[in-house]
Amino acid sequence: MSDRLSPIADDAPIVLEAKGITKQFPGVLANDQVDLVLHRGEILAMLGENGAGKSTLMSILSGLYTPDAGEIWIKGEHVTLHSPGDAIIRGVGMVYQHFQLVPVMTVAENVILGAEVVKAGGYIDIREANRRVRELSKQYGLEIDPTAVIEDLPVGLQQRVEIIKALYRQADILILDEPTAVLTPQESNELFQIMHQLTAQGVSIIFITHKLKEVLTVADRIVVLRGGKAVGTVYPAESTEASLAELMVGRKVILQVDKKRAQPGKTVLKIENLEVLDERKHKVVKGLSLDVREGEILAVAGVQGNGQREFVEALTGLRPVVGGHIFIEDEETTHSIPRKISELDVAHIPEDREKHGLVMPYSVADNLVLNRYFHEPFSHRAVLNRDAIAENGRNLVKEFDVRTPSIETHAGSLSGGNKQKVIVARELSRPVKLLVANQPTRGIDVGSIEFIHNQIVAQRDAGVAVLLVSAELDEVLSLADRVAVMFDGHIVKTLPIEEATRERVGLLMAGSEEE
Amino acid sequence: MATDTTSNETVNRTARYLRKAWQGISVPLVAVLLGLIIGALLLLVSGAQPLSAYGALFEGAFGTPAAIQRTLEKATPLIFAGLAVAFAFKAGLFNIGAQGQLLIGAVVAAYVGFSIQGLPAIIHAPLALLIGGLAGALYGFIPGALKTYTGAHEVITTIMLNYVAINITDYLADGPWKDMTPGNIVARTPKIFPSAVLPSLGNIPTGFILALLAAVVAWWILYRTTLGYEIRTVGLNSSAAQYAGIRVAKIVILSMMISGFLAGMGGAVETQGINGRFQPGFNTGIGFDGITIALLGKTNPFGVIPAALLLGAMRAGSSKMQFSAGVAPEITDVITAVILFFVAADIIVKTLIRQRGTDDDKVTLSTGWSGH
Numbered sequence: 001m002s003d004r005l006s007p008i009a010d011d012a013p014i015v016l017e018a019k020g021i022t023k024q025f026p027g028v029l030a031n032d033q034v035d036l037v038l039h040r041g042e043i044l045a046m047l048g049e050n051g052a053g054k055s056t057l058m059s060i061l062s063g064l065y066t067p068d069a070g071e072i073w074i075k076g077e078h079v080t081l082h083s084p085g086d087a088i089i090r091g092v093g094m095v096y097q098h099f100q101l102v103p104v105m106t107v108a109e110n111v112i113l114g115a116e117v118v119k120a121g122g123y124i125d126i127r128e129a130n131r132r133v134r135e136l137s138k139q140y141g142l143e144i145d146p147t148a149v150i151e152d153l154p155v156g157l158q159q160r161v162e163i164i165k166a167l168y169r170q171a172d173i174l175i176l177d178e179p180t181a182v183l184t185p186q187e188s189n190e191l192f193q194i195m196h197q198l199t200a201q202g203v204s205i206i207f208i209t210h211k212l213k214e215v216l217t218v219a220d221r222i223v224v225l226r227g228g229k230a231v232g233t234v235y236p237a238e239s240t241e242a243s244l245a246e247l248m249v250g251r252k253v254i255l256q257v258d259k260k261r262a263q264p265g266k267t268v269l270k271i272e273n274l275e276v277l278d279e280r281k282h283k284v285v286k287g288l289s290l291d292v293r294e295g296e297i298l299a300v301a302g303v304q305g306n307g308q309r310e311f312v313e314a315l316t317g318l319r320p321v322v323g324g325h326i327f328i329e330d331e332e333t334t335h336s337i338p339r340k341i342s343e344l345d346v347a348h349i350p351e352d353r354e355k356h357g358l359v360m361p362y363s364v365a366d367n368l369v370l371n372r373y374f375h376e377p378f379s380h381r382a383v384l385n386r387d388a389i390a391e392n393g394r395n396l397v398k399e400f401d402v403r404t405p406s407i408e409t410h411a412g413s414l415s416g417g418n419k420q421k422v423i424v425a426r427e428l429s430r431p432v433k434l435l436v437a438n439q440p441t442r443g444i445d446v447g448s449i450e451f452i453h454n455q456i457v458a459q460r461d462a463g464v465a466v467l468l469v470s471a472e473l474d475e476v477l478s479l480a481d482r483v484a485v486m487f488d489g490h491i492v493k494t495l496p497i498e499e500a501t502r503e504r505v506g507l508l509m510a511g512s513e514e515e
Numbered sequence: 516m517a518t519d520t521t522s523n524e525t526v527n528r529t530a531r532y533l534r535k536a537w538q539g540i541s542v543p544l545v546a547v548l549l550g551l552i553i554g555a556l557l558l559l560v561s562g563a564q565p566l567s568a569y570g571a572l573f574e575g576a577f578g579t580p581a582a583i584q585r586t587l588e589k590a591t592p593l594i595f596a597g598l599a600v601a602f603a604f605k606a607g608l609f610n611i612g613a614q615g616q617l618l619i620g621a622v623v624a625a626y627v628g629f630s631i632q633g634l635p636a637i638i639h640a641p642l643a644l645l646i647g648g649l650a651g652a653l654y655g656f657i658p659g660a661l662k663t664y665t666g667a668h669e670v671i672t673t674i675m676l677n678y679v680a681i682n683i684t685d686y687l688a689d690g691p692w693k694d695m696t697p698g699n700i701v702a703r704t705p706k707i708f709p710s711a712v713l714p715s716l717g718n719i720p721t722g723f724i725l726a727l728l729a730a731v732v733a734w735w736i737l738y739r740t741t742l743g744y745e746i747r748t749v750g751l752n753s754s755a756a757q758y759a760g761i762r763v764a765k766i767v768i769l770s771m772m773i774s775g776f777l778a779g780m781g782g783a784v785e786t787q788g789i790n791g792r793f794q795p796g797f798n799t800g801i802g803f804d805g806i807t808i809a810l811l812g813k814t815n816p817f818g819v820i821p822a823a824l825l826l827g828a829m830r831a832g833s834s835k836m837q838f839s840a841g842v843a844p845e846i847t848d849v850i851t852a853v854i855l856f857f858v859a860a861d862i863i864v865k866t867l868i869r870q871r872g873t874d875d876d877k878v879t880l881s882t883g884w885s886g887h
Contacts, residue, residue: 318757339760348758356758359751370748371759379741386739408531 012039014073015204016061016092016173021070023056030056031067032228038173038206041199045219046208049248049445050416053228054208058175061206062094063087074173093166097178099158103151107144107161108133111168136167141197155305156187163194167203174198175206180214184303185473185506192218210248212241213474224248249446259457262481264293268329268434268465269315275323276307276314285311286489287324292434297456297466299480300491303509304471307489309351312438312469316348317341318356328434342371344434347427349420351438351469357423360412364404365393367411368426392429400425401451417448424452428459435459438469453479473502473509487511539818542861543811543854545868547825550854554846561842568840572847575835576828582835584718588789590827592617592798594726595781596805597812597819598733599651599774603669604814605737606770607750612658612673613778614802615680616651620779622684623650624786625793626692628707639710644725644783651779652772654680659771663764669771677802685795694792703794713788722784727820729777734816736773746770778802807855826851 018036022029031053038044048054059065061072063081072079074090081087084094101110108129117132119125133146142160150158159179166174176195180188195205195218209215215222216236224232224247232247246252269292276285284307292298302308313319315326317338326334328344342348350356358367369378369389377388393407402421404414411422420440427435437456441449456479460466470476476483483500484491485508493508555565576586596613603610610616624647631639658672689702696705713721737743748756749766756763782798790797804826811825812818829851833844857864 316758337760337762338757339762342760350758352754355752355754357755359748359755361751362748366744370755373744373759374741382741384739384741384744406527408528 012041014038015040015075017073018057018061019071019073021057021060021067021072023053023060023065023067025056029228031060031070034070034225034228034230036061036223036230038204040204041202042220043195043199043205043207043218045215045222046206046225047210047212047215047222047244047248048225049210050443051445052225052248054225055177056228057225058094058177058206058208061087062092062175088166088169088171091170091172092175093169093171093173094175095159095162095166095177095179097181099162101150101158101161103149105150106146107148107150107153107164108146110150110161111146111165113165115169132168133164136164140164140167140194140201142194154187155182155303156184156190159183159191160194163198172202173204173206175208177208178210179207180209180211182304184510185502186510188214211474212244215244216241226250245446257453257457257478259479260461262296262460264296264481265463267291267293269467270327271315271324272326273324274311274314274321274326276310276319277322278310283322284489285314288486288490289324290484290491290494292465292467294433294465295460295463296481297460297468297479298482298484298494299468299470299476300484300486301473301476301480301505301509302469302471302486306486308438308469308471308486311486312348312351312436315341315467316346316350316436345431346434346436347430347432349423349427349435349437349440351442353416353419353423358411358419361410363393363408364397364402364411364414364422365389365407367422368393368396368407368429370426372426372430396425396429399429400455415445417444420444420452421448424455428455432459432464435464435466436469437466439471440468441470441472441475473505476500476505477502485509539813539815541868542864543813543818543822543858545864546811546854546857546861549857549864550850553853554850557846557849558842561846563840563842568836568842568846571836571839571842572829572832574839575832577832578835580718582831584715584720586824586828586831587718587723588720588827589830590823591720591722591726591788592781592785592801593804593808593823593826594723594819595729595777595784596801597808597823598726598729598805598816599776599778599781599802600805600809601812601814601816601819602733602737602777603770603774604809605750606746606766607753608659608662608767608770608774609670610655610658610673610771610774610778611670611806612655612676612680612802613774613781613805614800615673615677616654616775616778617782617785617802617805618680618684618798619654619782620647620651621782621786621798622687622692622704622793623647623779624711624783625704625707626687628711628787629692629705629792631711632708634710636710636712639708640713640787643707643711643787644713644780647783647786648776648780651782652776654779655771655773655775656768659768662771663767681795684793688793688795692793701794704792706792707787711787712791713784715788720788722788725780725784726823729780730816730820733773733777737816742769778805781805807851810855810858 014037016038018034021031021034023031034057046054056065060067063084063086072081074092079090108126111133112129117125117128130146137144142164144157144160179191183191199205207219216239219236222234222236222239223230226248272289274285274288275283278284288311290298300308310319314321317336321334325332328346331344333341354360369392373379377385379385390407397404397407400421402425403418411419440452456466468479477500480497482494482496483505484494485505487509488511558565558568575582577583596617599613600610624643627643627646657676658669661667661672662669685702688704692704694703694705715721737747745761745766748759748761749763753763781801785798786793808819808822808826811822829847833847836842837844
């Protein structure tokens with residue numbers, strides 16, 4: 001990897017400039033007078049919490065939205081972008097976090113989609129397409145087989161295809177939206193190398209992220225957004241994670257979770273050779289075994305899509321089990337319904353808070369009783385007790401610091417962090433023996449992350465067995481007492497936290513066996 | 516300090532409810548207005564005087580006590596049908612089968628009414644109503660169970676079951692339950708015994724009062740009971756319902772049955788309060804009007820009542836309009852259609868009146884075809 005420390009690119013010509021970009025959505029000023037400058041061959045990191053306005057700004061630069069006010073200059077020309085097509089003509093290519101690829105088509109077919117190479121008679125010249133993809137991959141060091149089918153490729157390579165797609169359309173300004181969210185640490189490092197190769201050949205990159213470490217490693221310059229405003233432009237050499245976090249959040253943030261040594265007791269959860277199918281009836285959990293004891297946090301680390309979602313759904317009764325056994329204390333719950341498992345004092349913070357965790361049109365108060373509404377005092381003889389539900393709402397909103405105008409507010413109108421706090425409040429305000437937390441802090445603001453982490457540790461200290469599933473290595477390493485690395489549907493290795501180094505866990509997550 | 520907060524909260528809450536109520540009724544209200552305006556344009560084009568036509572329409576619907584009674588009679592089965600569709604909507608189900616459930620309820624109530632003799636009215640009439648409702652519930656069970664156990668979408672199955680119901684009731688009225696009075700060649704059941712007839716209290720049909728009660732009960736079940744919480748949770752987010760330990764399958768079947776019960780009651784009220792027997796062709800379209808009414812009432816049980824009254828009034832007044840203003844009664848159907856159009860395409864109305872913000876009672880017409 002290149003180790004350029006000085007901001008050399010500042011002298012390079014400006015390829016893209018945004019002046020005073022403002023965008024108003026109903027109720028939200030998403031971008032407020034944002035200025036941005038991108039030089040040729042530069043990697044500009046765009047840092048900010050969810051809701052800081054990063055995505056809006058990028059959508060404006062890539063032609064998806066038109067700004068209410070402000071100007072965009074590309075290569076010295078004042079432009080008005082009406083569509084992504086307008087942007088790509090001027091060399092601005094966007095790589096979305098969620099890939100826009102057709103899974104059953106080959107690499108080359110995906111690359112040329114919408115800009116097909118046609119030979120006489122209207123036929124697609126696939127040989128020519130393959131040749132051009134090879135040429136591009138050689139030129140920029142993006143190794144790929146043009147004839148491979150997308151769905152057979154690992155995520156890292158699929159991302160490469162997205163980048164090639166942009167380059168094929170002669171983009172020399174690339175916008176990468178949270179590109180490392182789906183990658184292993186090793187894959188991320190490969191991506192950073194590719195980014196440097198690209199910039200060495202004159203491509204300019206805007207790199208959107210909320211991961212502080214990455215920014216410091218890869219960026220030439222960092223723009224921090226907060227509340228729709230650009231609150232600062234800094235250089236990696238003069239920044240630390242703490243200083244960036246402070247800029248991002250607007251106050252000092254404690255990045256390290258403060259916790260004592262675990263005092264594990266008896267085993268609460270025991271899983272033996274669990275097997276679970278996904279929607280397409282493919283076996284994605286393949287003989288998973290683990291156990292969690294009271295008073296400890298077992299973190300399941302792994303890249304997304306290795307069967308974690310299906311595993312947690314099976315554990316909580318939402319998905320049928322096709323093989324193996326699950327025991328909660330002495331009770332076998334392999335084939336139990338969700339209500340039964342929940343009534344064994346199993347709290348569940350689901351991965352997808354909008355799909356499983358909340359009923360968006362319901363009020364905060366109604367959401368806070370989602371799995372206890374049938375208990376006294378919330379229900380009495382099959383009739384709801386509105387007063388008890390409201391009182392419970394008021395208490396929990398206060399106790400868990402949920403920022404909401406009132407308990408009657410719809411959950412759907414809260415911010416991501418506050419939505420998650422509603423779920424955490426609901427799950428932790430009842431007796432808990434086992435806490436299952438799947439991606440509990442994904443996509444939420446640093447302040448809420450801090451709060452939720454402390455809550456999880458407090459549960460552990462109170463003797464709860466905690467099963468944390470996370471794709472964020474930082475989260476795993478700061479919370480876990482033991483780390484179980486999940487790859488391809490099973491636990492490849494369980495390490496005590498003392499032996500779980502970033503490198504070792506990263507390698508295990510990528511599937512490399514160790515002896 | 517405590518009282519201060521409380522009173523403040525009360526004020527806030529009242530303001531919130533008022534705002535919510537306005538959000539709820541503003542779109543239907545404007546839609547009705549637009550429907551009347553466009554209807555007036557049509558009347559002008561067809562050479563009639565809009566004002567005198569509307570005057571006659573109003574006269575025919577509310578002008579005399581008898582007219583009011585006719586309006587209420589027309590509105591009664593519409594309220595039941597609207598409640599049936601609205602209730603299923605709350606569980607995320609699109610019950611197009613209210614028509615079929617209503618027919619089954621109507622024919623079974625007729626059977627109870629004409630086959631059992633010697634019961635006092637206080638028992639006979641409610642019994643026929645109840646059994647009619649239960650028959651509708653049973654008929655609603657079928658699509659509910661099909662959805663749960665086979666994944667068949669209720670829109671398809673209820674449409675099919677409407678045809679099945681039409682044929683079953685035709686067969687019963689022309690076969691085993693046919694009116695064998697000498698000289699009768701029409702397919703219809705015998706007249707029900709007077710003890711099974713729902714009387715009128717002055718100009719107010721008993722059925723109408725029952726319909727109002729049904730609306731209150733439906734609202735109470737939905738918003739005040741534990742079951743209602745489960746139903747609405749399933750309707751708004753079935754994944755979250757599953758996560759919360761609610762047995763979605765049970766709720767889907769139960770909701771379809773309650774919906775069918777309401778529709779069946781509607782049919783029974785028609786038989787016992789108005790027709791006095793079951794005769795094929797007399798109940799046509801009411802179940803489908805229920806969809807219109809449920810949408811117009813924003814799937815709220817209390818919204819269903821004014822919506823049904825509006826439709827009932829237009830039906831009741833249309834013949835008067837035809838006689839005095841010479842306007843084809845179909846114009847009321849056009850007005851109804853235009854109103855529904857603006858309710859369904861509420862974004863148009865919202866743009867017109869610049870209403871923003873979230874819509875809590877957003878009506879989702881269908882939740883996809885994957886049968887979960």
